[in-house]
Amino acid sequence: MTSLLDDEAAERMFLQLHNLRIIASAAACGSATAAGHLLFKSASTITRGIGEVEQAIGLTLFERGPAGFIPNLYGRILVERIRRIRDEMDLVEGEFVRAKTKGSRVSTGALSYLLHSGRKLLLLIHLADKRNFADAAGQLKVTQSGASMALGRIEDSLGVRLFFRGMQGLTPTDEASKLILHAKRMRAELRHAASELSSVAGSLVGTTIIGTLPMARTDILPRAIGRCLARYPNIQVQTVEAPGAVLISQLRSGEIDAVLSVPGPGFEPAGLLVEPLFRDELVVVASPTHPLAGRRGLTLAEIATWKCILPRRHSVSRTMFERACDDEGIKPPKAAVETADLLLMRLLLADREMLALTSLSYVQYELTAGILSRIDVRMTPIERDVALLRRDAMTLSPAATSLIDEIRATTCPPA
Incomplete structure (x- = not known):
């Protein structure tokens, strides 16, 4: 199986979060039986989970043989992204555990289950972005009442409220904001994974998302995008135009790969890489x-x-x-x-x-x-x-890296 992976493939992988830990365990253990013992699952469940992920992305991730399950290059790439997703899960679980010691009643078992459910996390992401049930339900192609009941079940299982309901719509609680930040970063890892897997398959594809202030929209960014697409026609570029604070917030959550900005008074660089481009x-x-x-x-x-x-x-x-x-x-x-x-x-x-x-x-x-x-x-x-801002802990996809390289080349003065 070979394919060019797009954003839809990345979303399919996100819906396979429950199976991604199976991929990582099979790669670490080398067999379905050993991975099953580690995860308290049957060998057939492990094999089926691997097959579901491979079917979702159209790529074979393991070589099967007498030696067991050996991850190929695609498998190794995905396992590294899964490791980074696991890091995000550990961070959010750690935050909730620390909150629990201060009197919070969050169920850590329910939280772990939630973090491996891509569909539930997508519901929370869309509710936070849209601030109402109708639009979030439309994104997931479910009914409004279905989305409302699903949120209620999530809150009941966690033992904590995630959204305040009011006349102005939904407002995420502090707990929800922490959870959704890491969920968005997990989702971004799989968007980059899709581009990375496709580039190995022989064609650099994928979506890169750049945030920009007005000063870069009329010259720098158009020239950089044009040069990038001339070299890699299968890349898709999305630009986000918003106030600087909004762009940096989306950069921190992984929704944006990089931001062209002018860091001003009050700019907090913690967790970001700041690369000056020009004056x-x-x-x-x-x-x-x-x-x-x-x-x-x-x-x-x-x-x-x-x-x-x-x-x-x-x-x-x-x-x-x-x-x-x-x-x-x-x-x-x-x-x-x-x-x-x-x-x-x-x-x-x-x-x-x-x-x-x-x-x-x-x-x-x-x-x-x-x-x-x-x-x-x-x-x-x-x-x-004018600086290029990136998230320090993020490993960008080849698609994003190619555009950033062109931005650098466009702003670099001739030798």
């Missing part, structure tokens, strides 16, 4: 027909008298600009519009009365094409470091 500059731009276009040596005070399009309040860029104004001893201009949307910015700048503060890399194409004009302002350059 970006904030610039003032306007329509080429703006009265200030072409003038030299303008001051911030002169800029502040015009209607301004500024980054959102409390963003890294806005904070740096306001600090530069303070250093010049002038009051920062009031934002007529707060946005990071390039199309909206271009349309607003058609009004000859407006200026915009934005990232140079974000509008580089518009400046080169003459669509916008850079306003010459006499001030200390406002620069910030």
